[in-house]
Amino acid sequence: MGLIVQKFGGTSVADSEKIKNVAKAVIKEKLNGNKIVAVVSAMGHTTDNLIKLSKEITHRPQDREMDMLMSTGEIVSMSLLAMAINELGFKAISLTGQQAGIRTENSHLKARILNIDPKRIKKHLNDDYIVIVAGFQGYCDDNEITTLGRGGSDTTAVALAGALKADRCDIYSDVEGVYTTDPRIVKTAQKLEVISYEEMLELARVGANVLHPRSVETAKLYQIPMRVRSSFKLEDLGTLIIGVEEMEFSRPVTGLASDSSQLRIVICDVKDRPGNAGKIFDILANKNISVDMIIQSYARNQKNTNDIAFTISTEDFSKFEEIKEELINAISASDIFIDEDIVKVSIVGAGMIDRPGIAAKMFNILAQKEINIKMISTSEIKISCLIEKKHAQTAVNALAEAFELDGSTIADVKGDLPSL
């Protein structure tokens, strides 16, 4: 008898009928002889609706009050799922993040999980209950309610799987697995049967919304096998995510993703002096703004100044505006330039580690299509290029074809596609 943590996303619990279907998916694994912990997101657009409501009140809500507000979405869906499972004759109990023992740091909106005390969950599992846990939320000192930020429900599921030493963590959503690239752009994109944590991590980071990178990091840390699968096609096993050491690589590039939810910010004429870059990113970090790509141009002008460019999420833009003046003053920069017309296109593959020339190939393909590259960033298994939005479709199609991600050369996978 195994222990499986399941996670059901917002589209899987979007209405009462879908919640009843999720109840069946849960019971199916229970009848296989497993103990089940099911983590749920808020129903459909609930979180977005709550954010909209808050914006009708204020454009600068307190982070703490936003957490209070948003934590309700998951509580609604978890209690309804518990009722649906009970209705089908199985014992179920729903737990808030606090009741489930999910302790986070003392921070709001994007709190990290510090530890999980699984005592209460274990007790209910031993009493033969299916345990439903609110995703996306935890608690910190003084019983304050915290949320984990976007993708937090995936993180909840994987962290619980780690704390409970689960045999597997299944992430159910409206996509059937992880695809080589965005099927909305490349119609022949292929579903992968297996992918490594590392590759998934890079794909997740660069915009494949299938899984949040934090959840993949956590799964990798605890070596919990994950499955990405559809709650609407229970017979389909989706994509398995496991350690890289268990895999063999036939292709250098496994996946391709594009991300248009970022802004590029260029800080002009930063004095080339030790500590200036540190100051910039300290100020950003204090405001809890995550920075993705960073490039500092080499100081070669007479003023001995650099331009520092970086990308942030469009979500963080209003926070950025609040500290813009502070930034300019802190480092005596001449100006800040904001570029919204960017999309990040990335190729990912653990197989590229031992194969030189992949980056050159990518740049050449973009050049052939006359696409200008605004920024580049790389890791061992990923290459990302920032390009203008209008070129996104052309770039993705050309790269998919060149790196054989469009199904024309991959025979062992099949299916349709996730959203990026």
Add this chain to the structure above:
Amino acid sequence: MGLIVQKFGGTSVADSEKIKNVAKAVIKEKLNGNKIVAVVSAMGHTTDNLIKLSKEITHRPQDREMDMLMSTGEIVSMSLLAMAINELGFKAISLTGQQAGIRTENSHLKARILNIDPKRIKKHLNDDYIVIVAGFQGYCDDNEITTLGRGGSDTTAVALAGALKADRCDIYSDVEGVYTTDPRIVKTAQKLEVISYEEMLELARVGANVLHPRSVETAKLYQIPMRVRSSFKLEDLGTLIIGVEEMEFSRPVTGLASDSSQLRIVICDVKDRPGNAGKIFDILANKNISVDMIIQSYARNQKNTNDIAFTISTEDFSKFEEIKEELINAISASDIFIDEDIVKVSIVGAGMIDRPGIAAKMFNILAQKEINIKMISTSEIKISCLIEKKHAQTAVNALAEAFELDGSTIADVKGDLPSL
């Protein structure tokens, strides 16, 4: 500088604009130099919508999961109110029932408050915060979330006022005060400037939805002056509710109410044997079904059996059906008869204590209108009669006129009317 607990009902916080108005009402009292604790209900029809959602899933939800579900409504409105107050430049913080230290018995849906630890609220008040508290909810052992049942937000407010030794508890809603009778039935019903706890209690119990009886009981216990007032007419002071010893009574009857949300249940042929009535009401109490009027007919038939009749809320009817068989078996009754065609009409007044003949007058008035009385119950300051639904309007009009509650003889009050 005083301490005022304010409570805002669902219609007062029904949308973001109304929440902004409530923020102004809160700040108005704050600017008068008071410390403020504001208790909120769920927005508009939120609670009803959550119940509807649960009914799409199951008709027998677990009480615990219902509490989990319903507790979210107040958390949404309290966090939005905190944001709205902050937006206007005042410090505000919202607290769940648990964070506010509202400890209840280990029971769901209708839990009673056991005690309140006001430490955290006091700390925030001393730090000059306006403290917003979720109405209707508390917590019990194991950090389980409980709700207090209908009218629970009023109870939260008054219990907090008691625990904090507040100077006053203001209940804001869409009604402008307490009226002599239902203005929807008697157009000339009058707003009272002052009423005693005892009278309010009887009026509340018999169906005047202005205040829940539990809140009035609690206010009486702690001797907290209450005001019932409109959140849409802040200049109107509404109705003050104070101790009977501070009042003088010019009329025997202060108020008149009707309540059509009850069912009459008659258990036929209960053996006239000690303990049978106890058994019946034990079974009902174990199922958490509140019983209102109780009548046992005198055993005068050959079988030496009684009929026992009582009324329960229509809300509890499905729970009653679950124990119907158990009831019949426990006392070997011959049958159970259920009568839905009832309305309870009551007159209330502390002034009736020293004036005999009020009951006789009420019965005579109903008889003159050829209205049959199905059951009667009385207290020191209240007389209730159960009649057929079709006679409700006639009865209320006739009684209002006879007891001078229709404004024709009361010159010192004015206004329109609450919902019953």
